[in-house]
Amino acid sequence: MAQPAHSSTPARQEDSLLARTVAAIRPPDETARARAYERQGRLTKPAGSLGALEDLAVQLAALAGVCPPPMPDPAAVVVFAADHGVHAQAVSPWPQEVTGQMVANFLAGGAAINAFATQAGARLLVVDVGVAHPLPCPTADSSRFRDQRVRAGTADMTCGPAMTRAEAVAAIEVGIQTAADLTASGARCLLAGDMGICNTTASSAMVAAMTGADPSVATGRGTGIDEDTWRHKVEVVRAALDLNRPNPADPIGVLATVGGLEHAALAGLILGAAAVRVPVILDGVITGSAALIAAALAPESLTACLAGHRSAEPGHALALQHLGLRPLIDLGLRLGEGTGAALALPLVQAAARALREMATFDTAGVAEGSA
Amino acid sequence: MAQPAHSSTPARQEDSLLARTVAAIRPPDETARARAYERQGRLTKPAGSLGALEDLAVQLAALAGVCPPPMPDPAAVVVFAADHGVHAQAVSPWPQEVTGQMVANFLAGGAAINAFATQAGARLLVVDVGVAHPLPCPTADSSRFRDQRVRAGTADMTCGPAMTRAEAVAAIEVGIQTAADLTASGARCLLAGDMGICNTTASSAMVAAMTGADPSVATGRGTGIDEDTWRHKVEVVRAALDLNRPNPADPIGVLATVGGLEHAALAGLILGAAAVRVPVILDGVITGSAALIAAALAPESLTACLAGHRSAEPGHALALQHLGLRPLIDLGLRLGEGTGAALALPLVQAAARALREMATFDTAGVAEGSA
Numbered sequence: 001m002a003q004p005a006h007s008s009t010p011a012r013q014e015d016s017l018l019a020r021t022v023a024a025i026r027p028p029d030e031t032a033r034a035r036a037y038e039r040q041g042r043l044t045k046p047a048g049s050l051g052a053l054e055d056l057a058v059q060l061a062a063l064a065g066v067c068p069p070p071m072p073d074p075a076a077v078v079v080f081a082a083d084h085g086v087h088a089q090a091v092s093p094w095p096q097e098v099t100g101q102m103v104a105n106f107l108a109g110g111a112a113i114n115a116f117a118t119q120a121g122a123r124l125l126v127v128d129v130g131v132a133h134p135l136p137c138p139t140a141d142s143s144r145f146r147d148q149r150v151r152a153g154t155a156d157m158t159c160g161p162a163m164t165r166a167e168a169v170a171a172i173e174v175g176i177q178t179a180a181d182l183t184a185s186g187a188r189c190l191l192a193g194d195m196g197i198c199n200t201t202a203s204s205a206m207v208a209a210m211t212g213a214d215p216s217v218a219t220g221r222g223t224g225i226d227e228d229t230w231r232h233k234v235e236v237v238r239a240a241l242d243l244n245r246p247n248p249a250d251p252i253g254v255l256a257t258v259g260g261l262e263h264a265a266l267a268g269l270i271l272g273a274a275a276v277r278v279p280v281i282l283d284g285v286i287t288g289s290a291a292l293i294a295a296a297l298a299p300e301s302l303t304a305c306l307a308g309h310r311s312a313e314p315g316h317a318l319a320l321q322h323l324g325l326r327p328l329i330d331l332g333l334r335l336g337e338g339t340g341a342a343l344a345l346p347l348v349q350a351a352a353r354a355l356r357e358m359a360t361f362d363t364a365g366v367a368e369g370s371a
Numbered sequence: 372m373a374q375p376a377h378s379s380t381p382a383r384q385e386d387s388l389l390a391r392t393v394a395a396i397r398p399p400d401e402t403a404r405a406r407a408y409e410r411q412g413r414l415t416k417p418a419g420s421l422g423a424l425e426d427l428a429v430q431l432a433a434l435a436g437v438c439p440p441p442m443p444d445p446a447a448v449v450v451f452a453a454d455h456g457v458h459a460q461a462v463s464p465w466p467q468e469v470t471g472q473m474v475a476n477f478l479a480g481g482a483a484i485n486a487f488a489t490q491a492g493a494r495l496l497v498v499d500v501g502v503a504h505p506l507p508c509p510t511a512d513s514s515r516f517r518d519q520r521v522r523a524g525t526a527d528m529t530c531g532p533a534m535t536r537a538e539a540v541a542a543i544e545v546g547i548q549t550a551a552d553l554t555a556s557g558a559r560c561l562l563a564g565d566m567g568i569c570n571t572t573a574s575s576a577m578v579a580a581m582t583g584a585d586p587s588v589a590t591g592r593g594t595g596i597d598e599d600t601w602r603h604k605v606e607v608v609r610a611a612l613d614l615n616r617p618n619p620a621d622p623i624g625v626l627a628t629v630g631g632l633e634h635a636a637l638a639g640l641i642l643g644a645a646a647v648r649v650p651v652i653l654d655g656v657i658t659g660s661a662a663l664i665a666a667a668l669a670p671e672s673l674t675a676c677l678a679g680h681r682s683a684e685p686g687h688a689l690a691l692q693h694l695g696l697r698p699l700i701d702l703g704l705r706l707g708e709g710t711g712a713a714l715a716l717p718l719v720q721a722a723a724r725a726l727r728e729m730a731t732f733d734t735a736g737v738a739e740g741s742a
Binding site: 043044045046047048049050051052053092093094095097098101102104105108109110111112114115116118119120223224312328329330331332333334335339342343346347349350353354356357358359363364365366367368369 | 414415416417418419420421422423424463464465466468469472473475476479480481482483485486487489490491594595683699700701702703704705706710713714717718720721724725727728729730734735736737738739740
């Protein structure tokens with residue numbers, strides 16, 4: 001069996017960016033939550049008639065510590081791109097080069113997330129945190145692309161750990177720094193996206209490790225594989241778990257052994273957003289498995305998390321259930337890139353806008369029901 | 372038993388606006404549908420990975436008769452407001468005056484639909500097609516408000532027909548004309564909304580009449596009534612159906628006996644949109660029951676219909692199932708006003724934008740999967 005590193009986590013080193021970020025994450029503001037709940041009841045609508053969006057707006061108030069909450073606008077989608085050594089195990093029909101080619105496609109404006117981000121009025125930032133091949137996009141400016149490559153893809157998790165603990169922490173801190181930079185430049189809502197051929201395989205391993213689910217339950221068909229490839233993928237996930245034995249009480253270890261560099265960066269993005277009380281809209285199973293890590297490192301970071309959608313990947317439903325998150329959209333998407341998060345952004349903004357802008361029964365001169 | 376009018380429907384009078392509109396509704400364009408389906412497979416994403424949004428964009432192409440379809444933008448929300456004589460049967464805790472008060476609230480910008488329409492970038496038009504009380508908003512301009520009152524609320528359907536067939540047709544034609552005017556002034560997507568105290572009661576009766584469901588299955592809690600009021604509401608719906616005996620093969624008769632003026636106008640809006648091949652996003656149970664009428668008058672009008680959401684009203688799920696429509700959003704909303712439609716608008720626009728703007732594998736230089 002490969003030997004995972006058992007050094008103390010950098011989260012315990014009080015001067016690390018990760019440790020400082022985790023320490024900065026505060027519980028939700030219960031006073032703001034109560035005020036938001038009470039305000040929902042005075043707005044010109046039957047009580048509870050906006051369904052889950054009422055709870056969402058209340059959560060935004062509790063996160064921000066003020067009622068009504070600030071508008072989650074402007075918003076920024078971050079796509080962390082990275083490759084996976086487990087590609088050598090033939091778990092995907094796509095060549096590994098597609099990760100870098102899709103980064104170029106993002107920068108050229110041709111991908112689904114470009115269309116969805118444009119529609120939602122959100123900016124798009126692509127961060128290379130671990131692409132294996134040289135990127136064909138050297139001229140992109142730093143407002144759209146950042147080279148923060150920690151290593152050129154992970155190692156094959158069926159032969160040993162995917163990366164070192166230090167590399168996992170470095171990738172987490174790329175995510176934390178990205179959240180800090182974007183919110184410092186004005187973003188009031190972050191959307192979590194990913195690109196990485198084979199990253200559903202790593203996600204399934206992470207979900208299995210963090211929730212205890214069997215690999216056959218946590219593993220799906222990714223971009224659309226056939227039955228034989230799916231059975232093989234399940235066994236690959238099982239082999240990686242058997243070899244590395246990740247411990248759910250050691251989330252950095254889970255990332256290092258069976259995770260991905262984009263998963264680590266996404267966990268960091270969540271922690272970084274939570275530390276500055278800005279909401280982060282999750283996407284599918286890749287961000288869902290990253291949220292399991294973030295929640296294990298800092299449970300209160302979940303206050304900042306909104307589940308944009310439920311993907312077709314079975315591991316995603318497991319992750320959402322484990323986290324207690326209700327998805328806003330459930331339309332069978334299984335693309336990643338932050339597409340499910342971008343679709344949900346207008347719903348999040350509508351929920352906040354209603355709590356901010358609607359009239360109350362007394363100010364509008366509308367009679368209240370006697371029920 | 373009250374005597375419903377059995378005159379020939381105006382739809383058979385070839386010169387009526389309703390008859391001309393029904394005659395103008397064409398089947399979907401199967402060539403455009405096939406081209407859109409084929410194009411979905413060439414875009415830089417795994418086949419099918421945008422889930423239900425891929426089907427939606429294909430439907431928009433089939434409706435418009437061109438691939439890619441035009442952007443469903445700009446969009447206009449129409450709220451038809453009317454009152455219901457069945458209010459006398461104490462089926463709602465809200466005073467009837469609230470219908471008019473909410474119209475004033477819409478025009479002052481204080482309602483949920485104002486916040487949601489603003490968020491979605493859609494204009495809002497309120498049409499009084501049958502409010503019972505004088506409206507406190509005489510100064511509103513015609514781009515925001517129209518007085519098209521057919522009568523001052525329906526009659527109590529437990530004592531006889533809610534309105535005459537001629538009034539039902541007149542209200543349908545208000546909806547048709549509204550669709551014609553809005554699309555002539557540039558709207559490329561219509562959103563169907565309603566306001567009317569007690570209109571879930573009429574909707575339940577319509578759903579029961581059109582689908583054959585028992586009133587106890589088709590009737591919900593509306594704005595939030597208690598168990599006793601719900602039982603009473605079910606018996607009121609049952610009494611109206613027993614008295615009027617609406618025939619699902621005579622949709623005008625269903626509207627006239629147990630419907631509402633806003634239901635009629637909404638059915639007309641759907642027919643008017645379908646006639647000019649512009650999509651219409653439905654809202655909850657009120658627009659859902661109106662769509663049952665539109666589909667019975669012109670089955671091909673369903674090509675123009677997109678189900679914005681599934682409301683908490685049980686009659687809405689029955690209507691969607693009967694129409695074969697899959698809702699885009701399912702968040703427990705039960706407000707009406709077009710709120711569920713407005714939330715879905717960005718999803719519809721994102722679906723169209725992806726099919727219009729995404730790169731194909733060959734143009735983007737992205738390798739395709741071998742699966």
